Amino acid sequence: MPSLGADMDAGTLVEWLVRAGDTVHRGDPMAVVDTDKSAIEVESFDDGVVEALLVEPGTRVAVGTPLARLVAVGMTVAAPEQSAAPAAASRPAPSPGQVVVPAPSPGPVVVPVGGRPGGRVSPYARRLARELGVDLDRVSGSGADGAVHAEDVLAARATTTEQVPDSPAVEEPVALESSAPPARSARSARRETIAALMSRAKREIPHYYVATTVDLHALTEWLRRTNRERSVAERIVPAAAVLKAAALAARRHPGLNGFWVDDAFVPAPEVHLGVAVHVRDGALVAPAIHRTADLSLPEVMAALRDLVSRARAGRLRRAEMADPTLTVTDLGDQGVEEVIGVIYPPQVALLGVGRVVERPWAVDGLLGVRPTVRLTLSGDHRATDGATGARFLTTLDELLQHPEEL
Amino acid sequence: MTITREQARDVVERAVRRIVPDADVASVGDDADLRAAFELDSLDFLSFVELLATETGVRIDEDDYPELTTATGCTDLLVRRAG
Numbered sequence: 436m437p438s439l440g441a442d443m444d445a446g447t448l449v450e451w452l453v454r455a456g457d458t459v460h461r462g463d464p465m466a467v468v469d470t471d472k473s474a475i476e477v478e479s480f481d482d483g484v485v486e487a488l489l490v491e492p493g494t495r496v497a498v499g500t501p502l503a504r505l506v507a508v509g510m511t512v513a514a515p516e517q518s519a520a521p522a523a524a525s526r527p528a529p530s531p532g533q534v535v536v537p538a539p540s541p542g543p544v545v546v547p548v549g550g551r552p553g554g555r556v557s558p559y560a561r562r563l564a565r566e567l568g569v570d571l572d573r574v575s576g577s578g579a580d581g582a583v584h585a586e587d588v589l590a591a592r593a594t595t596t597e598q599v600p601d602s603p604a605v606e607e608p609v610a611l612e613s614s615a616p617p618a619r620s621a622r623s624a625r626r627e628t629i630a631a632l633m634s635r636a637k638r639e640i641p642h643y644y645v646a647t648t649v650d651l652h653a654l655t656e657w658l659r660r661t662n663r664e665r666s667v668a669e670r671i672v673p674a675a676a677v678l679k680a681a682a683l684a685a686r687r688h689p690g691l692n693g694f695w696v697d698d699a700f701v702p703a704p705e706v707h708l709g710v711a712v713h714v715r716d717g718a719l720v721a722p723a724i725h726r727t728a729d730l731s732l733p734e735v736m737a738a739l740r741d742l743v744s745r746a747r748a749g750r751l752r753r754a755e756m757a758d759p760t761l762t763v764t765d766l767g768d769q770g771v772e773e774v775i776g777v778i779y780p781p782q783v784a785l786l787g788v789g790r791v792v793e794r795p796w797a798v799d800g801l802l803g804v805r806p807t808v809r810l811t812l813s814g815d816h817r818a819t820d821g822a823t824g825a826r827f828l829t830t831l832d833e834l835l836q837h838p839e840e841l
Numbered sequence: 842m843t844i845t846r847e848q849a850r851d852v853v854e855r856a857v858r859r860i861v862p863d864a865d866v867a868s869v870g871d872d873a874d875l876r877a878a879f880e881l882d883s884l885d886f887l888s889f890v891e892l893l894a895t896e897t898g899v900r901i902d903e904d905d906y907p908e909l910t911t912a913t914g915c916t917d918l919l920v921r922r923a924g
Contacts, residue, residue: 662903667891670903672883743884768882 436500439470439756444548446470447495457485473720474749475756483507556583590683644775645824646811649832651791655806657838673791674738674765679841680834682706682727683784685761688827690819691784692760696751700818709759710762712746721762732841773809783815849919851910856892862887871912899923
């Protein structure tokens, strides 16, 4: 079980994407793991053949617990400890006592691989089923190819409850391991994770805040003109342009792009902009768009759409969760004009983006009406001072006045 | 390709459900603000417009977005453009 975030110490194996005997390559998705934040795809750390899956779906195990055993291609005999992929990426190997996974029983391990017969289950349905204690094998899917949606789970739950009205087992989360308190739902676990991280941020990080209002006339006019030439799928939304500009600004002000580790600032060599995404069941994740500053604006737009849709489908990749160097939270779609955000430790800054609002605006001594956006930088005062944050925002403003260069 | 109001309405409903699987379009009414009712952000809305355009072959520009606020508005536009 890899660590998928600085604050993660256990995860639930939701589903195997491979089965024993499959050949996998480094980077291939192997399993879906539910952390307390979201469901994430875990990739193989090596090339090889899957010899055994060591953890059954639904089991919650500590970080560092081996999930599967790989053998090098061509080897047919088990080579113990050959490669425990995916093992912890950035953590030391677990001490023997730390391994909480039950001893793998060779027979049943293979049976659940590949998921339920007949169709897929939406991540929301899966989560709901676990929270409500509904057995997914007994749910018939109404979606295409028998895919199970949330409503099917709710319907199944209604039926089950009728049949066993007094059974307390119905309300028990089925998938949590016995070591976890049974009443603790996945949703409240997610809240606890966010609570722990944000408490740490407010306890340890002396935040400072600087803010400015930026005229988006040039950007919106340029987007209106260029989007006419683009197919719907390729159209660019203002939020993507703000992301690209923020990445370029972060490159020019490297003191805001990196991590506070062991009482010192460690600059990140690349800008991997984290994007705060609200998942529909109330979870909040902030995965990274890798090398944001090096991507063209259409590439940033495509990456943003891809990232958000995968975040909502519970299909983020490990590296995306671990890598953000500076996070942007855009709550404009929620209608607010200003976001004064909390920094994600160990990052040292966070950019809050509000709604695009038409405001009276003085241009060349005359009053006009312009689309504007409120940008707020939260900075870690241990790493930088307000002046650095102010320069960052000034650069960001300048970049947004020349959208054709983004 | 012409489409009936009923077909257009159906396209709208399916497009919403592709983005919000649990959405019950009928329950919010044809004149409700779709973005507000189903908490569609700008990326969701773009996907919604994309689905409307690909399902019907109708060209939809950003200038049309204000008309796409409600299910009725969407239906009107699709019927008019497809006809």
